[in-house]
Amino acid sequence: MRNVGGERVQEAVAGSVALLRTVTDRDWEGVGAGRLEWSCRATVLHIASDLIAYAGQLAGRAQSAYVPFGITLDDGTDNDGLLDVVETTGALLTAAVRTAPREARAFHPYPFRSANREGFAAMGVAEVLLHTHDIAEGLGLAYEPAPELAEFVLTRIFPQVRPGPDHWRTLLWATGRGELPDRAALTEWRWHNNLVVPADRLTLQGVTPASAADLAAGGDGGFAWVEDGPCDGTREAAKMVLKGYEGGVHRAEFGVFALVRREDGRAVGAMGFHGAPDEDGRVEIGYDLTESSRGNGYATEALNALAAHALARDDVRAVIAIIDHDNVPSQSVVTRAGFTRAALDEERATSEGREADGPLRVYVRTA
Known part of the structure; x- marks a missing residue:
């Protein structure tokens, strides 16, 4: 872009x-x-x-x-x-x-x-x-x-x-200067620059609707990617951002973040939420890392930083990650980032109705 x-x-x-x-x-x-x-x-x-x-x-x-x-x-x-x-x-x-x-x-x-x-x-x-x-x-x-x-x-x-x-x-x-037929007039407003969450070797940079549109269309979203990025999962996550934006429910704090290396400014993957917290204060997180960037601890570092950032908020009580039962590497990532396996009944209730090739594992991190 x-x-x-x-x-x-x-x-x-x-x-x-x-x-x-x-x-x-x-x-x-x-x-x-x-x-x-x-x-x-x-x-x-x-x-x-x-x-x-x-x-x-x-x-x-x-x-x-x-x-x-x-x-x-x-x-x-x-x-x-x-x-x-x-x-x-x-x-x-x-x-x-x-x-x-x-x-x-x-x-x-x-x-x-x-x-x-x-x-x-x-x-x-x-x-x-x-x-x-x-x-x-x-x-x-x-x-x-x-x-x-x-x-x-x-x-x-x-x-x-x-x-x-x-x-x-x-x-x-x-900006409180006009009216739209289907919306209440605004008396207070504020613009929102993109959120950046710092980690050790990475910065987690919020993906704006403009960046999401470019990623969804096959572009780079304004980021300098490593040679095999962005991943298909990142583009799908960008489409989720666009859907939320077009529906008026997107919240930047619970959007998608590009994982950018401090050393060279290259994006190595993406991580984000599936939406705002539910009524119980639970928010689901997911991530995607380019193949060339795996094995360096980037996913663990980013997950730890973003989960901690979310849990510092008053409206978040738990961050959950839902992982395929045979995706052992991803289960290891969430475990290293402080997540623990949910109880069996909670796991069944959380994964009920989701399309998957096999059983799902639910991991939870609380403050």
Whole structure:
């Protein structure tokens, strides 16, 4: 999957500036930006401030907080000059996204305290699209960005939002700015960058709906795989992510994660959940490792890290793994990761109704 984040930032900024250049002779300071408490001029400055902040975070790889700097305009800067600043800060974010390595991450507070280059690109595009909408609403202008820009944002940082037939109106609804006929209006919202769970030699990187779609279609999902990856099981898991996303039930915390080696940034497999916890707080986990990567302890390491991460949550009481009775290597993996064999009656109840070539083994890990 090609890194298109820089292009999307560039397109979003160009569309916004082109519209606002037509009304630079109007009063931006005395007019409110839609439903915001800011003036239109303050909102344009906010766009520029976010773009430079994201560029700085990503380029500098800030890890614990925002880099403490901001934009100060020269006295007498008019509306045209302010748009020059937006174009410049947009170009800086575009460059930062295009040049950042695949594995680069930097601090952002919501909700998992970091973002990768696609996340920063999507946040930048979101700021441009949404606040241009606010400004246009205040100034009485018609504004509708290209649908692929809204789709880019939704499939990267709004994995919890069920897609609609119109990406732009879905994004407006998801950010409390619009209505959809089959959904209640939102008063609170938050975007979600992909979750990364650290392990010793690996990082477990959350697969976004955009990555899942690419994997399901035969692509790499934006990851650099070892020579025999991704596996068929990984592609099937990606299809499960897409199904959950399209149904509006996908939760990034209980999705699929690519297992990426720290030493070279290569993905060696995938691991994830079959959905959110049930009413008893039980969540099922599964995994897939490329043949060339087996025998190195990667599956055990990743399983231990992801199970511990899940069990640290208040809504998870047990993580279960269901394994074919003759898959001894996989049973050894879960045992080394702290899972124990379930009682026979629990095993029968858990595996009842599942299609399998033979008996199934159920293993459980609790906090």
